[in-house]
Amino acid sequence: MxxxxxxxxxxxxxxxxxxxxxxxxxxxxxxxxxxxxxxxxxxxxxxxxxxxIASRRGLAEGMTPCWEAKDCPDERRRCCPAWEFNAGRLCWFISGTVCECNAHRNWDEKMRICKECHVLGQILDMFAEP
Structure with missing residues (x-):
């Protein structure tokens, strides 16, 4: 940011x-x-x-959980903390998620992937130039 x-x-x-x-x-x-x-x-x-921003705008409530949006197989869901804690609408907030088949080592690495995903993209769209 x-x-x-x-x-x-x-x-x-x-x-x-x-x-x-x-x-x-x-x-x-x-x-x-x-x-x-x-x-x-x-x-x-x-x-x-x-x-x-996600909480204030109520964006998280209307979103599809990431594991459904990305059609993650059961074995990937079971090892992902977003699924474990039922936080698929706030997956970008949780460290250790298993996007791209790997857990992320740090926040910068995670954000590089999350910023290209539509789950966080809905929030980032609000930052776009008018």
Whole structure:
């Protein structure tokens, strides 16, 4: 997530920079630094921002679980934490999911795959240029 996307997310949530800092448990200076592009948005903040947008907009409730959308076989479902915890609408939020037949080692690797998937794509579409 870059500074422009962070700012759009904050605006989608209807928050000032100060309110966003309080909501995320970070400093106002960090919010300003992200939006200006002086600092990279850390993975835990990016994850929380996507979660808040999905929750606020009610997107998660209307979505098809990822294992159904991707037609995952039973053996893959059984070893995936998204299926185990019935979180197929928020699979991008959970580390260790088994997309592309492998568990992801870190957040950046996971996000490269998730950002191309329609499950997270529904949230990311809100960040598209008007």
């Amino acid at each position: 870059d500074g422009t996307h962070f700012m759009r997310a904050r605006r989608l949530l209807g928050k000032t920079q100060k309110q966003m800092a309080e909501l995320l448990g970070i400093s106002l200076k960090a919010v300003c630094s992200y939006e200006q592009g002086w600092r990279r948005v850390p993975p835990h903040v990016e994850r929380q921002v996507y979660f808040l």
